[in-house]
Amino acid sequence: MSRAAVDDAAPEVEPAAPAPALQWWREVLIAAAFYFVYSRVRNTFGAGPESQSIAFRHARGVIKVEEALGLWFEPRLQRWYLGLPGHGLIRWWNIFYGTAHFVVTMAVLVFAFRRAPQVYRFARTMLAGTTALALIGFAAYTLMPPRLLDSASVYGACAGREPGCHGYGLVDTIDVWGGIWKFGSGGMASLSNQYAAMPSLHFGWSTWCAITVVMVVGRGRLRWLAFLYPAATLFCILVTANHFWLDAFFGAVALAGGWLLALGTDRWIHRRQERRALAPSPSPA
Numbered sequence: 456m457s458r459a460a461v462d463d464a465a466p467e468v469e470p471a472a473p474a475p476a477l478q479w480w481r482e483v484l485i486a487a488a489f490y491f492v493y494s495r496v497r498n499t500f501g502a503g504p505e506s507q508s509i510a511f512r513h514a515r516g517v518i519k520v521e522e523a524l525g526l527w528f529e530p531r532l533q534r535w536y537l538g539l540p541g542h543g544l545i546r547w548w549n550i551f552y553g554t555a556h557f558v559v560t561m562a563v564l565v566f567a568f569r570r571a572p573q574v575y576r577f578a579r580t581m582l583a584g585t586t587a588l589a590l591i592g593f594a595a596y597t598l599m600p601p602r603l604l605d606s607a608s609v610y611g612a613c614a615g616r617e618p619g620c621h622g623y624g625l626v627d628t629i630d631v632w633g634g635i636w637k638f639g640s641g642g643m644a645s646l647s648n649q650y651a652a653m654p655s656l657h658f659g660w661s662t663w664c665a666i667t668v669v670m671v672v673g674r675g676r677l678r679w680l681a682f683l684y685p686a687a688t689l690f691c692i693l694v695t696a697n698h699f700w701l702d703a704f705f706g707a708v709a710l711a712g713g714w715l716l717a718l719g720t721d722r723w724i725h726r727r728q729e730r731r732a733l734a735p736s737p738s739p740a
Contacts, residue, residue: 477572482579486564489583496590510599510650511612517598517653517699526700529601529693530624536694542632548691549634556657559684563664571671578667580720585663585713589656592705598653602627602696610649625696654705655698661688662710 521527536543564582567575603611604623608630613620665681672678692698 477568477575482568489586496594506597506650507599507610507612507614510597511604513596513653514599514601514604514612514699517701521699521701529696529699533625533628533694533696537626537628543694545628545694546632546634548695549629549632551687552629552657552691552695552697553634555684555688556660559664560660563667567667567671571673574667574670577717577721578663578670581666581710581713581717582660582663583713584716585659585710586656588709588712589654589659589706592654592709593648593651596653597650598702599650600652600697600702601625601699602629603649606630628695652698653702654709655692655702656706656709657688657692657698658685658703659706659710659713661685662707663713 518527521529537545560582564575564579567578599612601623602625604625605611605613605619605621606627607613607616607618607620608627611618611627662682662685665685668681669678689700689703692703693700
């Protein structure tokens with residue numbers, strides 16, 4: 456049989472269908488719906504009257520682990536930093552903590568959406584997977600952040616007693632020096648779960664931002680400067696006593712899980728497109 460005859464007898468194979476074009480309004484709706492579910496789930500756990508004692512017990516457990524590793528350094532780090540001139544401009548870090556987490560993440564999403572749609576799809580799934588895994592941590596391990604260990608606020612471990620009753624020596628910098636808003640009082644207190652600290656999404660999301668920027672830019676040494684952002688975030692969450700370093704570690708674990716989920720989803724989509732491409736087209740009537 457000639458080569459031409461073989462080609463005529465072979466079924467026609469259609470090329471893989473390109474991914475559908477991204478629609479900005481659709482992405483906004485998806486992000487809004489996901490964040491609504493995230494907020495409801497995040498603030499459901501840790502809201503009961505027993506949550507305070509559970510969160511404090513878990514915090515003492517984290518401290519014991521860090522002590523066993525010889526890395527319970529958060530009080531010393533904060534004392535050193537607040538001892539700098541002008542308290543190390545700690546109010547600036549309070550503002551950074553309350554704003555960059557959302558503003559920078561949204562900016563990177565828009566940057567990836569406009570510059571590299573394929574990278575955006577992967578990064579979007581990675582961010583969603585990271586956040587979903589973090590929700591499991593919030594639900595399973597209610598944790599009091601370091602700033603509340605000696606706090607006499609309604610959410611603190613010294614509620615109803617003198618501030619510093621446990622002697623950990625950590626200061627709630629937002630409560631003392633302020634920022635744009637306070638998470639433990641006013642309307643923010645009712646919107647924010649005070650004990651959703653493990654894992655740290657501040658560190659997880661900031662590292663996601665750096666990875667996404669590196670993938671979108673694609674080349675050049677300067678792109679690696681993006682990792683200064685998660686480094687600054689790690690320093691911020693420690694000196695403001697909003698997280699233990701173990702929270703950041705498990706934030707990185709959640710991000711790794713989000714990466715694997717995005718990788719698996721991406722491979723599944725590609726296999727699906729390949730099967731469609733290899734399927735013979737229907738014969739004309």
